[in-house]
Amino acid sequence: MHGYTANKDDVLKRLRRIEGQVRGLQRLVEEDTYCIDVLTPVSATTKALQSFALTMMDDHLQSCVADAIAQGGEAAQDKITEASQAIARMVRS
Amino acid sequence: MHGYTANKDDVLKRLRRIEGQVRGLQRLVEEDTYCIDVLTPVSATTKALQSFALTMMDDHLQSCVADAIAQGGEAAQDKITEASQAIARMVRS
Amino acid sequence: MHGYTANKDDVLKRLRRIEGQVRGLQRLVEEDTYCIDVLTPVSATTKALQSFALTMMDDHLQSCVADAIAQGGEAAQDKITEASQAIARMVRS
Amino acid sequence: MHGYTANKDDVLKRLRRIEGQVRGLQRLVEEDTYCIDVLTPVSATTKALQSFALTMMDDHLQSCVADAIAQGGEAAQDKITEASQAIARMVRS
Secondary structure (H helix, E strand, O other): OOOOHHHHHHHHHHHHHHHHHHHHHHHHHHOOOOHHHHHHHHHHHHHHHHHHHHHHHHHHHHHHHHHHHHHOOHHHHHHHHHHHHHHHHHHOO | OOOOHHHHHHHHHHHHHHHHHHHHHHHHHHOOOOHHHHHHHHHHHHHHHHHHHHHHHHHHHHHHHHHHHHHOOHHHHHHHHHHHHHHHHHHOO | OOOOHHHHHHHHHHHHHHHHHHHHHHHHHHOOOOHHHHHHHHHHHHHHHHHHHHHHHHHHHHHHHHHHHHHOOHHHHHHHHHHHHHHHHHHOO | OOOOHHHHHHHHHHHHHHHHHHHHHHHHHHOOOOHHHHHHHHHHHHHHHHHHHHHHHHHHHHHHHHHHHHHOOHHHHHHHHHHHHHHHHHHOO
C-alpha cells in the first residue's frame, strides 16, 4: 500500500493525459507549427507534470511518511530525509 | 521554415523519448512502485521537457527572431516581446 | 520552538549572506555591468533562496510536522496539508 | 549602454525592494515566526527575483542582442548563444 494506491485509477488517468499532451507536441512538430505555438503547450505539459508530482508527494506525506512517524524510531527520520530529497529534486527541476 | 525545421527528426526523436518516459511512469504506477521511486523519474521527465524547451527557444532565437531583427521594423520588436513572454512561461513552469 | 530554532544563528547567517548577494547585484547595476554579468549572479541568488527554503522545509518536517503526527488527530492532517501547500509554492516559484 | 541603462533607477529600486524582502525574512526569523509563515514570503522573494531576471532579459534582447543581430556577423551568433545560456540558468534556478 502506497500513498497513491487508493487513487491509482486517477493517477493513471492523469499520466495518460500527460502522455496525450506529449503526443500532441509531436503532432505540432510534424505539422511544422510555429516555434512559440509549440513552446506554449510544452510549458503546459511541464506544469501538468509538476502538479502530478505535487499530488503524489502530498499522498506520500499523508500515508507512508505519516505511518513511519506514527511508528517512530529511525525509520521515521529516514522517511523524512528521503521526502526532503525528493522535494529538492522537484524544486530544482 | 521555423527554427527547428532543419533538426525536425531530432526534435521528434526527443519528444518520442519523453513520451516513453511518461509511459514508463504509468508502468511504475501499475506495478505499485514505491512513491519516491515514481517521483524520481517524474523529476527526470520534467527536466527533459525543460531541456527540450530550451533547445527549441535557442533555435527560435537563432532563426525566427534573428531574421525578424535583420529585416527590422515593428515586426522585430513584436518577435522579441513574444519570445520574452515564452521565456517567462518557461521560467514559471 | 520551531524547526529552525536550534539552528537560528545559521539560518540568520544564511539570510544575511543572501542579503549581501542582493546588495552585490545593486553594485553591479550601479557600475553599469553588462546585462549577462548581472543575470548570472541573479540566478545564483535565486538558487540560494531555494536552497534556504528547502533546508527550512526539511527542518519543519523533522520537527513541527513530525510532532503533530506523533500526537495524532486532525491537527496532524492539517499540518501535512499546510506543508504540501508550501511545497507547491516552492515548486511554482 | 546596456539594456537596462534607460531604466537604471527602476532597476535599482526593484533590487532595493528585494533587499527589503530579505531583511524582512531575517526579522521573521529573529521573532521566531512559525516556519510556514517564513516560507511563504521566501517564495514571494524568489518570485520577485525571477520577475526581475525576466525584465532584465527582455531589456537585453531588445537592446544588446538586437543591436548585435542588426550589425550581423559572428558577434550576433555569439550574443544569441550567450542569451540562451542565461535563459537556461534562469529556468534551472
